[in-house]
Amino acid sequence: MANLQNGYSNKKQLDIVVVGAGLVGSLEALYLAKRGHRVRLYEFREDIRKTPTARGRSINLALSVRGRRALKDVGLETHMIKEHGIPMTGRRIHRTDGSTYVIPYDANTKQCIYSVGRNYLNSLLLEESEKYDNVERYFNHKLIESNLKKGSLTFQKTDTNEQVHVTADLIIGADGAFSAVRKAMMKRPFFDFSQKYIEHGYLELCIPADENGSKQMNDKTQPAKRIPKCILKSRSVVSENGFGCL
Ligand SMILES: Cc1cc2nc3c(=O)[nH]c(=O)nc-3n(C[C@H](O)[C@H](O)[C@H](O)COP(=O)(O)OP(=O)(O)OC[C@H]3O[C@@H](n4cnc5c(N)ncnc54)[C@H](O)[C@@H]3O)c2cc1C
Structure with missing residues (x-):
């Protein structure tokens, strides 16, 4: 296990499922792994490292001080800025x-600010997670059902349609704007949610x-x-x- 941070040894190691291996999920997995937790990362789509063509939204991202800080703590800021930032x-x-x-x-x-390739950054984060024995990555797994009270999730494998049931101490929803985890949370009492669209294209x-x-x-x-x-x-x-x- 690489780089376990000091100060967390006396804390319970959690079994954590992160839903979504986009920018947030992949980065979050690194932070949690550094703290020694077991992290399972489930992603609906195929492994982005094997699909070099751009997917979906904006190809390039503008990286500012907030993003740089987040990358710095997982040791990737210098590489990203010096080697790939415009x-x-x-x-x-x-x-x-x-x-x-x-x-x-x-x-x-x-x-x-720096323009960086979205796919490149996402791939770099996933690649970095390979250095941690306590991170497991599951691609082509779509979250279809959640029981947040029991901490259980059901994923459908997009290649075989097989259903996979998992449980976790902690579930983190990093599954983007149309989050399935958020939808499950919205069924829980007192959960508040609002969504607003800007008028520009x-x-x-x-x-x-x-x-x-x-x-x-x-x-x-x-x-x-x-x-x-x-x-x-x-x-x-x-x-x-x-x-x-x-
Ligand atoms: C047009 C546009 C331009 C932008 N430009 C910038 C910019 O310049 N700079 C900047 O900092 N930010 C920018 N953003 C914002 C930035 O893209 C988001 O903040 C960022 O992508 C959020 O990351 P995320 O991991 O939460 O979500 P996403 O990147 O959307 O990743 C979510 C992941 O979850 C997966 N997923 C979804 N549903 C499921 C499911 N049911 N089961 C399993 N996995 C699932 C998806 O496949 C995806 O890989 C832009 C956004 C848009 C739309």
């Missing part, structure tokens, strides 16, 4: 008339380098030539080298 110093606004301007994130001390465009390997969008080019007007009008978000764009 510094984003500001946000470029594209007007519908084709003109642009930049809003710097930190004009005074020049701090920046979100669209990420990938603008590849031109035939010479140069950026297709910069200060000198007319972005309207590159981005269809309808997208500009709908407050799109575009990733460009070094800038998040609105």
